[in-house]
Amino acid sequence: MKPPVFEYERPDSLRAALDSLAKHGGKAKLLAGGYSLVPMLNLRAINPGRLIDVSRLTELQYIVEEFSQLRIGALTTHNTILRSSVIAANCPIMVETYRHVANHSIRNRGTLGGNLCHNDPTFEMPLVISLLGGTMVARSARGSRTINAQRFFKAPFATDLAADEMLIEVRLPRMPSGHGYCFLEVSQRLGDRALVAAGCLLTIRYGACRDVRIGFRNAGDNIYRVAAAEAAIEGKPASAAMIEAAAEAAARAITPLSDLHADDAYRRDVAATLTRRMLRIACERAGHAVDG
Amino acid sequence: MDTLQINVTVNGRAYQRRIEPRLLLSDFIRHEIGLTGTHIGCENGVCGACTVLLDGLATRACCMLAVQADGRRIETVESLGRANNLNPLQRAFWEMHGLQCGYCTPGMLMLMTELLRENPNPDRETIRLRLNDNICRCTGYEDIVNSVQRAIELMRGETAVR
């Protein structure tokens, strides 16, 4: 299992990387942490003519806290994000999710940007970024643009990035303090690809659930947020009945697939269970434990 | 076929080599440098047998290109100790039967070396959580966990070497 031949370059600046992407476009792949790319090279599942190694562009490794948003450089490693007190304070759902993201060794070099751009349907971070309402900043030699999460995560293993574009930053709106959150995952082993993963965010204002976000991963082709489940509780008080309604709505809305590890009936079933469990936890975290 | 020159420090010694970009770091360490203690289990990034430290961080050498190690510092199992002069972590594995076939062992040792540098006194749960990174097919892991706990004692100088 050895890689095929390819051209390799290591540009020393973002500018140089973008120029190279502009020149080579679809025939080049960006190499960041390598934990998605190199195994695929070893399998000869891909045969890129050229690798552009951007793993040392420290200019894209940062976590910056601004008044209304957090900005994370695309080449920031998972463990850096996991350990960041800024992230812990502002997006604790990311920290909770990281328990399930690959493993420590992979998180040492794996980058958030690499993870999001690979968009494997079992990866958790695309879901979390979507729930957080994240925006991706893409840059090319032609200029910059921002892409919201819904548009960015186009299809399994595909994003909205053009061949000459590179993801350089992820922007997350600040979450209100005291917000409720939860991320749960069912997998066969701890750290495995999710059989089903689920996340939610909400705030409780005057006893009512507001700004509810519920989403799943590996519960269908490109399911992120399930509007029907969110609508079931948006504006309503936190209660067992409301949670049940959300669970049922989620189970109906998703279109899970069967694969060698689990069938669609299982995924639908588990999505409902995870909805119940995560909403309870999120409500409790938002200061409103649910009885019954 | 393009080759590139890289400069790497391995176990404290500087090396300069001309290699193909596609050469995996695992193969570079084993065959270019000749340090065969780092083993290959899957070439897929799953088993962790090939774990080395790159600038102090646990890294799966089978998922990295050697060119990416240019200018970097690598530590392999050979840096820990010699067969007749094992370091406390190795000594602890010996005392506590932390290995059977020995194939996954170098990866385990490097993974735990990183942990103990980060945190000289992890509890059992923390050790298990980190150990979950790597697969062992022989031991059932419990003796590896016990070995790491024993290593903590030895490193603190708490008990006499057995």
Add this chain to the structure above:
Amino acid sequence: MAEAGKIHSPPPGRQKERPDQRLSVIGTRMLRKEDPRFLAGRGRFIDDITLPNMAHAAVLRSPRAHARIRSIDKSAAEALPGVVAVITGEEAARETGLLPCFANPPVEQRCIAFGKVRHVGEPVVLVVADSRYLAEDAIGLINVVYEPLPAVSDMMEAINSHGDAVLHPERGPNNVAEHRDYVFGPVEEEFAGAAHVIKRRLRWSRSGGQPIETAGAVASFDEGSGKFTIYVNGSMYNYIGFTIATALKVPSHQLNIVPVDAGGSFGSKLFLHKVSVLAALGSRASGRPVKYIEDRIDNITASDNHGSDRIYDVELALDANHQMTALRYKVVDDYGAYFQYGLGTHGNGFSQTVGPYKIRAVGAEIYAVFTNKCQQGACRGFGSEVTNFMIERIVDAAVDELGLDPVAFRRDNFIRPEEFPYQIPTGNLYDSGNYPGALDMALEMLDYKNWREKQQLARTQGRYVGIGVASCQEKGVFSATEFWMLNRDPGFALTSSPESASVKIDPTGKAVISLHAPCWGNSPETVATMVLAEQLAMDPADISVAYSDTDHGLPGTGPGGSRYTVMVTGAVTGAAAIIKEKLKRVAGHMLEADSRDLEFRSGKIGVAGAPGLEVAIAEVAMQAHFFRLSLPDDPELTSGLEASYTYDHPLATLPKNNSDFGIFYPIMGHMCHMPVVEVDTKTGQVSFLDYVAVHDCGTMINPMTVDGHVRGGTAQGIGTALLEHFQYDRNGQLLTTSFQDYLMPRVAELPPTIRIGHLVTPSPYTEYGVKGAGEGGRMVAPPAVVAAIEDALRPLGVRIDTVPITPARLRALIREAEARKGPRR
């Protein structure tokens, strides 16, 4: 017919070293000899072997499950710079013969597929190049045209395959590799008169050893002498290594096989014929040494060592007193594309086919079928772990259906401690055991009563906690006669399965033990050192161990079947006895004492009862090596100090007929496992709250290494029960082609600790009373874990008859059960 029951005139044993003697080294937790080099990263594994001018091989793997090979265009591959040789199946068939097969009649398998491919991953072309990278580049340039044939993936369909769907038409019109019926004891009678008959259908899915190191070989061919040298991480080279020479079409004395450290095996490296022949073929064709190491895909798809893959329909007969009287089963076993060990994995089970119980009759109907999958080989238990699963599941079914207590029922049906040696209906013998003792030890260690109370409490809280009980046998030390009755005509009816050891003591008194079988992680150096140190009262630090190649090898069957520790202990004991005699003779002469009055103590040989009258082994050795003229004038007394001993099976007898296999696997260990699990009924996930494992492996040479095997084997058994599965689709495509999808337990999947208890019933037949311990954990954990899950879900009435029981499968069973009973939140 062999009547079940205590044997009143047991066969005489050859045991020289009694179990109940005072020992100073054996029985201690001596630190392992093997460890320092492995810890320092200085092991010598197959990929660490480098020969000058060595080339590298890779294999083009068949993408098809079943197809004729129409044409192979290798011109572009051969033209690639750095490629040294490209060898097709047709070319290989001229240079090499069939791979060894122990079924009779043999099933034809070649190192490279010839004419047709029979499973995904089968080698179609061998490429030799300057590097593995280049070899893989060349593979990408080869164009193979296949003519698809119908692929068979379902074992039941395979029974009725016909025409082009038949994998081996020369064997018959369908894909039945073998169909045998066995009757051991009065089966019909017992079922006819039974008060209760319990039935179950069980499914044991295909899993495998999957060591972290794959199989590989480095071969070189010396044009000058016409001799091959093959380094390989396999075993049995000093037993049947000559069959590799036959496959290479060279006389057997023109092949030297050299062992290396193996990174785990669990049976899968028992006999690595294919990688050896491929590497050797490559080296002869290219004129250079050739290294062929399977990568992980090569290994998962074509290791030739997948585990058992069975469907059982089993029935149990009980009398009115709830005594089990007879067992009857029909099993279909999916052997994949070839049949290298014949029905060996069923014969294995016949050694312990009644488990620890007084069942008097067993009937077995066995179908072995061919399908388009990697063939089965050896996997920890060699098929008898599945027999154990069958027995314990039907026992639990009887308990369930008759409303009995799982502990009391087992106890009432156990063979009693005073009934040994015990003959079972197949003719095999259980040498010793104390099954109620093991059960009691486990109950006490677990605090079973307390857990039952906690279980009750948990149920009131809506939690599903379960306790599993499984009592199983671990056969150790197979005799070659095991294979006789599995073929219609035994063919080569061998009866030897020995193990050898050679000991040399040099002039300075240091010892080197040569072993004739490899290290798989089973601590052979430590065991051999401890036995010699005990025998000679030597410091273990003065002993080192070497491994003999076939040029220098003595008969050695190697590790497998939980035999090696027993057999190498016998071999070292035998060699030590010879050396001790010589040492005593020379020392007696030096001390002017009668050699019969001498004893070994602390590295010295001295007169018993006379502390000052002694001489160091080192001094005696110096004398023996260099001072011949100072020794007695006896032509038998030659210079030097070395001995070899070949230890044959301590207790084996000839099979009599199809209903009486004789004694073929009598060194019988026993285990009792009690896991405590909690099931998340909403997700089907299982977690462990406690786990007690009681093992009886007779006298333990090194309890530390025994515990290691218990934990490792149990971990693999848990994997088999919950996670591991080679999944093929209907077209024979393997879906689990990497460690991403073939799931083995990591630390998080295992109990926080496995609490181990040791019960010791020494064998009356082996030296020091040692029994096998290597396979036991995997041979009992699957039924124990499944029983625990069923116990947890007893309020729902869930029955589990399939392994692995994955979360999705378990959740489906729970949903069905809830639908029957009405849903609970």
